[in-house]
Amino acid sequence: MDTTRTLERHLPAGADPGGRTWLRTAGEFARSPEGHAALLGFFGAAMITFGGFGAGAVRKHDPLLEALHLSWLRFGHGYALSSIVIWAGVLMMITAWVRLGRATISKGESTVTLNELRAIVGIWTTPLLFAAPMFSRDVYSYLAQGALLRDGFDPYQVGPVANPGVLLDNVSTVWTTTTAPYGPMFLLIGHAITSLTGDNLIAGTIALRIVMLPGLALMMWAVPYLTKHLGGKPTVALWLAVLNPLVLVHLIGGVHNEMLMVGLMCAGIALVLERHHVAGIVVVAIGVAIKATAGVALPFLVWIWILHEKERRAAERRGTADSETGPPEDQKHPDAARPSADMPHPLFVFAKIAGIGIGVFALVFGAASAIAGVGFGWVTALQGSNKIIQWLSLPTILAHMVTWVTPLDFFSVLWVTRKLCQVALVLLLVATWWRFRHSEREAVMGIIIAFAAIVVLSPAALPWYYSWPLALAAAFALSTRTLMWLVGLCTWLMLMFYPDGPNGLYNFWHVALAMFAAVVAALSLRTVDPLHLRWASSKAAATESAPSVRT
Numbered sequence: 001m002d003t004t005r006t007l008e009r010h011l012p013a014g015a016d017p018g019g020r021t022w023l024r025t026a027g028e029f030a031r032s033p034e035g036h037a038a039l040l041g042f043f044g045a046a047m048i049t050f051g052g053f054g055a056g057a058v059r060k061h062d063p064l065l066e067a068l069h070l071s072w073l074r075f076g077h078g079y080a081l082s083s084i085v086i087w088a089g090v091l092m093m094i095t096a097w098v099r100l101g102r103a104t105i106s107k108g109e110s111t112v113t114l115n116e117l118r119a120i121v122g123i124w125t126t127p128l129l130f131a132a133p134m135f136s137r138d139v140y141s142y143l144a145q146g147a148l149l150r151d152g153f154d155p156y157q158v159g160p161v162a163n164p165g166v167l168l169d170n171v172s173t174v175w176t177t178t179t180a181p182y183g184p185m186f187l188l189i190g191h192a193i194t195s196l197t198g199d200n201l202i203a204g205t206i207a208l209r210i211v212m213l214p215g216l217a218l219m220m221w222a223v224p225y226l227t228k229h230l231g232g233k234p235t236v237a238l239w240l241a242v243l244n245p246l247v248l249v250h251l252i253g254g255v256h257n258e259m260l261m262v263g264l265m266c267a268g269i270a271l272v273l274e275r276h277h278v279a280g281i282v283v284v285a286i287g288v289a290i291k292a293t294a295g296v297a298l299p300f301l302v303w304i305w306i307l308h309e310k311e312r313r314a315a316e317r318r319g320t321a322d323s324e325t326g327p328p329e330d331q332k333h334p335d336a337a338r339p340s341a342d343m344p345h346p347l348f349v350f351a352k353i354a355g356i357g358i359g360v361f362a363l364v365f366g367a368a369s370a371i372a373g374v375g376f377g378w379v380t381a382l383q384g385s386n387k388i389i390q391w392l393s394l395p396t397i398l399a400h401m402v403t404w405v406t407p408l409d410f411f412s413v414l415w416v417t418r419k420l421c422q423v424a425l426v427l428l429l430v431a432t433w434w435r436f437r438h439s440e441r442e443a444v445m446g447i448i449i450a451f452a453a454i455v456v457l458s459p460a461a462l463p464w465y466y467s468w469p470l471a472l473a474a475a476f477a478l479s480t481r482t483l484m485w486l487v488g489l490c491t492w493l494m495l496m497f498y499p500d501g502p503n504g505l506y507n508f509w510h511v512a513l514a515m516f517a518a519v520v521a522a523l524s525l526r527t528v529d530p531l532h533l534r535w536a537s538s539k540a541a542a543t544e545s546a547p548s549v550r551t
Contacts, residue, residue, distance in 0.1 A: 146190020156377025
């Protein structure tokens with residue numbers, strides 16, 4: 001795929017680009033299949049935005065809606081109507097995304113280009129910038145934690161309850177006493193935003209979304225770029241990891257700091273793969289200073305750096321003139337921990353490179369902590385996720401299964417299952433790090449497995465957490481069947497939370513309908529009409545138009 005092709009593929013030969021030509025090009029794009037999908041997704045995002053004013057995670061007291069005489073949207077039939085508009089918008093976005101995917105993974109010459117997909121990201125994102133917080137109330141916690149730092153409190157020592165006001169009034173009750181589990185860089189961002197916007201929730205929400213946009217831009221660059229090293233298709237990677245409604249609606253619409261964290265992590269990994277090791281670790285360290293989860297990638301990046309050092313030494317020893325002899329035996333079967341003629345003491349090299357990495361990380365993280373004036377209290381605050389109990393977490397599933405067949409108390413069993421899964425997670429992370437050390441692709445695959453293990457085995461798992469492994473997995477060459485499974489999973493996760501924040505995992509019919517939509521979306525990636533609705537409608541039309549025969 002030529003990544004330089006853009007909308008100009010619609011231009012006639014020799015045309016002079018100008019305003020009129022640009023309009024004609026845009027018109028032709030709008031009439032193309034990908035243009036239809038872009039418009040469908042845009043209208044879906046707009047419906048989510050408008051419906052969100054009534055059924056989103058709105059403020060508890062909204063004087064703006066009252067002034068516009070629209071408070072009725074939040075109650076009774078108005079709330080039901082708003083919910084219908086949101087869900088219709090979500091389904092429209094999913095439909096548009098699957099249509100784009102079907103064109104992008106086409107086995108023939110794909111008609112969709114990278115720049116077109118990037119433009120569609122902007123088209124779909126724009127309405128969401130002005131929506132009420134969607135599917136989560138976390139943005140209010142972010143702003144309240146930033147206000148704590150602004151007002152002289154340490155967010156690692158006290159929760160938002162220490163600073164009463166409008167921001168605290170809108171924080172979910174479960175988080176009012178919870179200290180901040182995020183890095184010092186994100187606290188500084190919250191401090192800056194609340195210093196500018198005060199306690200204005202609308203301005204603060206929009207400002208936080210704008211701050212998330214650099215993370216989106218980094219993903220739009222880094223995810224397709226990673227395919228250069230991991231073997232995937234750039235357009236497929238961008239479609240799966242960035243245009244995904246699970247990512248755009250939850251991370252932009254829901255205003256989650258994963259947007260920044262994942263963007264920085266992907267960009268840092270791309271830099272390390274391009275042998276800009278120190279710069280890559282700096283970027284990943286900034287991601288850790290946003291949210292600690294990005295730190296999972298750092299140990300695997302050490303293996304990549306060691307492999308690069310091994311290759312560099314081998315190239316210097318052989319010289320360029322000796323290239324016809326082919327790579328030495330240890331390069332045919334690379335192993336970052338294996339002694340070789342070019343690296344007889346891998347432990348020494350590991351200590352040196354790991355030491356540089358730790359030093360760079362400590363410098364970045366320490367500087368952010370010093371500027372914010374906070375310590376390392378976020379480490380203990382990570383336990384706050386224990387308050388979340390829902391079916392997406394394996395420890396919770398296991399606890400429920402035990403209580404189905406025994407008279408044991410659920411919370412007592414949950415404590416045991418969580419401890420067992422924590423031990424299993426630590427062992428799995430160490431084993432994965434040691435196992436995936438033989439190549440760049442292996443190391444990145446190890447990061448994906450590590451993230452997936454954290455999502456599944458941690459005490460709490462939320463739909464947007466799946467953006468962590470998905471961003472990297474999209475850069476690999478994935479079969480159509482694998483893509484179908486991922487489309488189904490992302491669709492199901494997208495539909496599992498209600499627009500105002502609570503989860504629907506304990507509502508059987510909600511889960512069943514989401515499962516049905518996920519199966520249809522997955523099948524639609526390969527089949528235009530998996531339910532044969534067009535065939536049924538055409539058959540009905542033919543029956544109606546047939547002349548009746550009297551007997």
